[in-house]
Amino acid sequence: xxxxxxxxxxxxxxxxxxxxxxxxxxxxxxxxxxxxxxxxxxxxxxxxxxxxxxxxxxxxxxxxxxxxxxxxxxxxxxxxxxxxxxxxxxxxxxxxxxxxxxxxxxxxxxxxxxxxxxxxxxxxxxxxxxxxxxxxxxxxxxxxxxxxxxxxxxxxxxxxxxxxxxxxxxxxxxxxxxxxxxxxxxxxxxxxxxxxxxxxxxxxxxxxxxxxxxxxxxxxxxxxxxxxxxxxxxxxxxxxxxxxxxxxxxxxxxxxxxxxxxxxxxxxxxxxxxxxxxxxxxxxxxxxxxxxxxxxxxxxxxxxxxxxxxxxxxxxxxxxxxxxxxxxxxxxxxxxxxxxxxxxxxxxxxxxxxxxxxxxxxxxxxxxxxxxxxxxxxxxxxxx
Amino acid sequence: xxxxxxxxxxxxxxxxxxxxxxxxxxxxxxxxxxxxxxxxxxxxxxxxxxxxxxxxxxxxxxxxxxxxxxxxxxxxxxxxxxxxxxxxxxxxxxxxxxxxxxxxxxxxxxxxxxxxxxxxxxxxxx
Numbered sequence: 001x002x003x004x005x006x007x008x009x010x011x012x013x014x015x016x017x018x019x020x021x022x023x024x025x026x027x028x029x030x031x032x033x034x035x036x037x038x039x040x041x042x043x044x045x046x047x048x049x050x051x052x053x054x055x056x057x058x059x060x061x062x063x064x065x066x067x068x069x070x071x072x073x074x075x076x077x078x079x080x081x082x083x084x085x086x087x088x089x090x091x092x093x094x095x096x097x098x099x100x101x102x103x104x105x106x107x108x109x110x111x112x113x114x115x116x117x118x119x120x121x122x123x124x125x126x127x128x129x130x131x132x133x134x135x136x137x138x139x140x141x142x143x144x145x146x147x148x149x150x151x152x153x154x155x156x157x158x159x160x161x162x163x164x165x166x167x168x169x170x171x172x173x174x175x176x177x178x179x180x181x182x183x184x185x186x187x188x189x190x191x192x193x194x195x196x197x198x199x200x201x202x203x204x205x206x207x208x209x210x211x212x213x214x215x216x217x218x219x220x221x222x223x224x225x226x227x228x229x230x231x232x233x234x235x236x237x238x239x240x241x242x243x244x245x246x247x248x249x250x251x252x253x254x255x256x257x258x259x260x261x262x263x264x265x266x267x268x269x270x271x272x273x274x275x276x277x278x279x280x281x282x283x284x285x286x287x288x289x290x291x292x293x294x295x296x297x298x299x300x301x302x303x304x305x306x307x308x309x310x311x312x313x314x315x316x317x318x319x320x321x322x323x324x325x326x327x328x329x330x331x332x333x334x335x336x337x338x339x340x341x342x343x344x345x346x347x348x349x350x351x352x353x354x355x356x357x358x359x360x361x362x363x364x365x366x367x368x369x370x371x372x373x374x375x376x377x378x379x380x381x382x383x384x
Numbered sequence: 385x386x387x388x389x390x391x392x393x394x395x396x397x398x399x400x401x402x403x404x405x406x407x408x409x410x411x412x413x414x415x416x417x418x419x420x421x422x423x424x425x426x427x428x429x430x431x432x433x434x435x436x437x438x439x440x441x442x443x444x445x446x447x448x449x450x451x452x453x454x455x456x457x458x459x460x461x462x463x464x465x466x467x468x469x470x471x472x473x474x475x476x477x478x479x480x481x482x483x484x485x486x487x488x489x490x491x492x493x494x495x496x497x498x499x500x501x502x503x504x505x506x507x508x509x510x
Contacts, residue, residue, distance in 0.1 A: 016453075056450075078467040101425065102429060103429070108428070111425070112429060115425065151410070187403075187406040187407055188403070188407045188494045223434055300456075316491060316492070316493040316494075317491050318491060319492050319493070319494060320469060320490045320491040321397045321400050321469060321490065323491070323503070324399050324400055324402075324403040324421060325399040325402075326483065327403055327406075328399065330405060383395055
């Protein structure tokens with residue numbers, strides 16, 4: 001415990017607190033009593049202090065309140081000692097300084113001493129947000145203004161195109177021109193993502209017909225042998241990545257094919273999905289179907305740049321310890337993943353890491369870089 | 385629960401804490417601590433919250449020990465909902481035995497968590 005070799009900084013004059021500390025640490029503890037803000041800073045810097053003790057005298061509270069940002073930045077915890085239960089004034093002080101606590105040394109002497117004993121070891125960043133009331137994630141103001149200006153302008157410029165597209169959709173297949181899909185945004189806020197409709201209104205019926213076709217196709221396909229991988233053998237390479245299944249080594253590619261077959265090929269993509277309208281095909285290839293999301297951006301449901309707003313079933317798989325970080329960033333029209341993917345196969349883990357990376361780093365400047373890289377990615381013709 | 389009512393989150397994973405507080409702070413006042421020791425300390429120094437949401441696997445003092453210690457403090461009456469990645473049924477049963485009112489496994493649907501909180505607070509009124 002550092003308490004023995006590091007001095008303890010005590011701001012204030014309370015004799016009772018000093019006595020208590022002397023007794024608790026058997027006089028081994030050196031107590032430094034700075035009287036000004038500069039003296040406190042000097043003592044913190046020179047001894048790499050992580051905890052400061054103060055009493056509730058006016059001077060101490062004044063110093064502490066002036067120093068709250070300094071304490072926060074340097075991850076220094078504040079422990080207040082009082083002779084009475086905490087008053088409203090003290091309560092307000094505690095709220096201002098992150099990681100601070102209060103003890104009435106008359107009836108909480110042991111806890112007071114214990115908290116000093118356990119604290120002096122760096123109260124890490126981990127505790128920086130502890131014990132405090134945090135409001136929901138807000139998009140930084142510059143990012144929000146950028147979103148409003150750009151999406152507003154884009155919507156104005158694109159409005160003639162929007163009208164034409166809506167007309168074309170309606171002419172080919174009667175029904176709504178847009179399609180609303182429930183998505184999860186920043187802080188798990190659920191909103192309706194707006195897209196141009198690219199499928200027939202009776203797409204479900206068409207899907208049933210399609211399943212019939214697909215099953216027929218599955219019957220025709222060869223039995224997949226998990227222990228042989230013709231693709232890798234033809235390449236003359238060992239299988240990679242490899243999976244261990246019941247003690248046998250299996251090629252991941254072959255295993256995925258096997259699983260797809262077992263699932264009746266539900267996840268197969270079709271070159272010519274009969275559910276998609278002719279207009280829809282053009283809209284998808286040109287990504288025009290995604291443009292109405294600018295309305296979502298303008299309304300603040302999402303941002304221009306951010307993590308992909310996930311459908312509900314996908315989102316709820318990611319509320320585990322290593323994954324949730326992604327939901328702390330705004331959802332966006334384009335993002336790190338869309339830019340870096342560019343045709344490469346990206347694994348689930350890599351995608352999650354990219355999302356988390358964005359959540360850790362996002363800023364307007366970072367966004368601008370992503371936007372510049374988006375255009376080539378957008379124009380890429382992906383006819384699948 | 386109205387906005388005034390408070391939930392204490394006990395989880396060692398910083399991002400999980402942030403996520404939960406972001407999600408829950410729309411309806412509740414949220415306080416957060418990183419392990420059982422800090423939770424007991426917080427409970428001793430603050431007005432009791434309406435609900436505690438605690439992880440099981442934490443350093444210093446895990447969720448089970450926390451439930452154990454909590455039982456002998458004035459905060460024993462505060463309901464505890466366990467939210468943990470320890471998905472085995474034995475773990476859930478152990479948590480129930482130690483006094484947890486409900487258990488939810490990670491990954492979880494936040495809407496389900498919200499629903500469970502509503503139900504716990506409704507049952508406390510009776």
